[in-house]
Amino acid sequence: xxxxxxxxxxxLAAPLRALAQRFSFLLLVLASVALMMVGKIESVSVDSAxxxxxxxxxxxxxxxxxxxxxAARVVESAVELENAFDENQRLKAENxxxxxxxxxxxxxxxxxxxxxxxxxxxxxxxxxxxxxxxIATPGSSFVRxxxxxxxxxxxxxxxxxALAGAGLVGRVIEVGEWSSxxxxxxxxxxxxPVILSNTRQRSILxxxxxxxxxxxxxxxxxxxxxxxxxxxxxxxxLFPPGLPVGVVTAVSERGIRVLPSADLxxxxxxxxxxxxxxxxxxxxxxxxx
Amino acid sequence: MTxxxxxxxxxxxxxxxxxxxxxxMVLVGMIPVPVPGYAPVAPNLTLVSVYYWTIHxxxxxxxxxxxxxGLLQDFLVGGPLGVNALLLxxxxxxxxxxxxxxxxxxxxxLWFGFTLVxxxxxxLQWLAFSVLDAAALSILPALFQGxxxxxxxxxxxxxxxxxxRAFLNG
Numbered sequence: 001x002x003x004x005x006x007x008x009x010x011x012l013a014a015p016l017r018a019l020a021q022r023f024s025f026l027l028l029v030l031a032s033v034a035l036m037m038v039g040k041i042e043s044v045s046v047d048s049a050x051x052x053x054x055x056x057x058x059x060x061x062x063x064x065x066x067x068x069x070x071a072a073r074v075v076e077s078a079v080e081l082e083n084a085f086d087e088n089q090r091l092k093a094e095n096x097x098x099x100x101x102x103x104x105x106x107x108x109x110x111x112x113x114x115x116x117x118x119x120x121x122x123x124x125x126x127x128x129x130x131x132x133x134x135i136a137t138p139g140s141s142f143v144r145x146x147x148x149x150x151x152x153x154x155x156x157x158x159x160x161x162a163l164a165g166a167g168l169v170g171r172v173i174e175v176g177e178w179s180s181x182x183x184x185x186x187x188x189x190x191x192x193p194v195i196l197s198n199t200r201q202r203s204i205l206x207x208x209x210x211x212x213x214x215x216x217x218x219x220x221x222x223x224x225x226x227x228x229x230x231x232x233x234x235x236x237x238l239f240p241p242g243l244p245v246g247v248v249t250a251v252s253e254r255g256i257r258v259l260p261s262a263d264l265x266x267x268x269x270x271x272x273x274x275x276x277x278x279x280x281x282x283x284x285x286x287x288x289x
Numbered sequence: 290m291t292x293x294x295x296x297x298x299x300x301x302x303x304x305x306x307x308x309x310x311x312x313x314m315v316l317v318g319m320i321p322v323p324v325p326g327y328a329p330v331a332p333n334l335t336l337v338s339v340y341y342w343t344i345h346x347x348x349x350x351x352x353x354x355x356x357x358x359g360l361l362q363d364f365l366v367g368g369p370l371g372v373n374a375l376l377l378x379x380x381x382x383x384x385x386x387x388x389x390x391x392x393x394x395x396x397x398x399l400w401f402g403f404t405l406v407x408x409x410x411x412x413l414q415w416l417a418f419s420v421l422d423a424a425a426l427s428i429l430p431a432l433f434q435g436x437x438x439x440x441x442x443x444x445x446x447x448x449x450x451x452x453x454r455a456f457l458n459g
Contacts, residue, residue, distance in 0.1 A: 024351075024353065025352050025382045028352050028355075028374070028378045029375060029378060029379065031356065032356070032372075033371065033375065034371070035360070035363075035370040035374065036370060036371040036372065036417070038370065039370035040369070050364050050367070053361070053364040053365065057316065057365060060316055061319060064316060064317065065321055068321070068322060069321075069323075072322065076323075136319040136320070136321060136365070137321045137322075138319065138328065138366040138367055139319045139328065139331035139333070139366065140414075140434075141329045141330065141414070141430035142368060142415075142418040142422075142426060142430070143366055143367055143368040144329070145366075147367075183367075188424065208424075209427070210427070211326070265323070265327060266324070
């Protein structure tokens with residue numbers, strides 16, 4: 001009696017286990033889909049959970065990203081050594097040109113200062129920079145973010161602008177204790193208020209997951225030309241005005257494309273701009289992204 | 290008594306190897322490499338690892354484990370939650386159903402099988418992101434990521450075989 005029943009249990013157990021397995025698959029698929037919806041609705045708590053997880057893994061990411069950075073630097077310095085002479089010549093020429101520009105800048109600054117004192121212009125709030133190292137990229141085709149080694153305790157706040165080298169890189173979207181995440185301006189969710197330097201046309205720079213971003217909400221007959229510089233407008237009070245963003249590279253009926261001044265694919269260190277605005281109580285509504 | 294206790298600890302540790310290795314793959318896949326245009330097409334090492342362990346040790350790479358790893362990846366990557374979790378669960382399920390075919394086959398066929406899984410993953414990922422972003426995204430970066438992943442599959446597979454032999458065959 002007993003052996004037979006245990007035999008039937010075994011016979012029963014196999015399909016049961018298969019059923020459980022299939023069921024767990026369905027359950028997990030449903031859980032994933034539910035998570036996607038939760039992420040859409042409860043983005044604030046998801047962000048804070050994400051910041052905690054990123055914080056927890058930041059030390060490991062920091063450690064394993066160092067050898068890669070060192071290797072890259074070795075390769076780069078070998079290449080640089082090869083064309084050191086040409087580079088030197090080029091830099092000498094550039095230096096001569098920049099010295100002239102420096103004279104111009106000094107003269108303009110003096111003039112600006114005297115005019116400001118005449119007009120009693122209120123000075124812009126002072127700007128502090130927080131330097132941070134990039135320790136992770138998403139490794140995904142549809143997300144453009146960076147994780148950096150500076151967090152709340154370093155003074156990073158949500159919404160701060162991130163700069164690297166020649167220009168704007170993106171915006172802080174999530175702050176942990178010692179790490180934070182920067183949404184690159186080429187991400188499909190990035191929207192940055194900008195102004196075109198020559199035409200003084202205001203616009204919104206929107207990413208679309210390609211290497212270039214596009215300008216939105218421009219009047220159809222705006223006289224924009226290729227090569228025009230794009231800077232932040234400071235609208236909305238998130239970013240200081242006048243941060244360099246990029247250069248217009250194409251004007252067509254399909255839209256106006258802007259190439260970011262900073263090389264987004266090889267950012268190693270970046271500066272977060274502490275603009276001195278109370279950005280801590282920013283409403284993180286989805287349309288501010 | 291102590292011997293059996295330590296044996297248990299040892300066995301548990303060894304059994305954690307697939308999970309630990311896959312988590313490591315998640316992290317290694319996120320290393321910033323200063324090559325122009327690399328980040329969007331960085332190979333999906335996590336999928337390689339899940340594929341390998343599902344074929345060779347399905348008892349240690351269960352759907353729940355795949356889900357957890359996917360969730361971790363979602364958290365770290367910064368994209369919408371649930372996408373990678375879904376991807377890995379579906380991949381694990383698909384590979385498990387065809388496991389016998391893969392187990393008996395040569396490396397070339399294993400590679401081919403992974404190409405199919407990767408193709409499915411590319412499509413699923415593209416679909417999920419397009420729906421979540423409510424926009425028709427370009428599938429090209431994902432396609433290149435898929436090609437790159439298929440290209441690095443032998444190297445990563447070799448590494449996983451070494452880990453497998455070192456921790457789980459003894």
